[in-house]
Amino acid sequence: MTSTDLTVLDPYCKDDMRQLKKLSKSIFLRLNEPLTEADYDDFYSIANMTLWQCYNSYSTDKGASFNTFLCDCLTKKFKSEIRDRHREKRVINQLATSLDATNDSEEECNLLDFIASDFDTFEEVIKNDNEQFQDKVQQYISKLSNQQVNILNLLIDGYTPKDIRQILEISSTEYAENMKIMRSFENVKILF
Structure with missing residues (x-):
């Protein structure tokens, strides 16, 4: 042109x-x-x-x-x-990798177990001991299955994920799924 x-x-x-x-x-x-x-x-x-x-x-x-x-x-x-x-x-x-995905090592932990954070939901629950907060904790626990309550109790007692899986005789996938449900916003929002 x-x-x-x-x-x-x-x-x-x-x-x-x-x-x-x-x-x-x-x-x-x-x-x-x-x-x-x-x-x-x-x-x-x-x-x-x-x-x-x-x-x-x-x-x-x-x-x-x-x-x-x-x-x-x-x-x-x-x-x-x-x-x-x-x-x-x-x-x-x-x-992209899911934070709940388990790794390939012997311990079969998920990435959330390795991420350093000052915030721990379970620690926060234990710190607050006012009556209203205790009601919230009871509501949170009531939404969990028996196996999830057992996992929660063992975590509070300081057991590692590998120890918890051995004690409860569950697979790493089952453990990861339970933790995912326990940490889900739908369940944890009750505490705040």
Whole structure:
């Protein structure tokens, strides 16, 4: 294209890029991808860059109108961007590890057993001995199964997870599941 062909960009650049945004939005709707307002801003920026790339690479020899050429380029760019975003999410999810997952060592502890923290729910329960708090503790304990109460008592007595599993003759998975339930927000929120 020559510099005199800038008129082909006029419809897309008028009124704060209204035509380019309209074209982009129609492509979004066809892609059926849920987008936030921030996503729309990102994609409009991509559309703006793509408009200039299309202008620089468009040739009337290709037989398609500039609008068709631009629409095809935008669709390809948007699909690539969505694919890359999903790919990033998958990589992050592959690296994620549950705090309740047990390790492969002999002790088969979960990550929560190794994370240093000054806060311990059970210690906090023991510290407060006012009557109202004791009622909350009773409510918390009443929601636990017999096995979970046994685990709680052994934890309060200072036993390690490995000792507790041996004493109660339960697997590391069973122990982890019980701990997950005992530490769940639904159960612990009663205490606060």
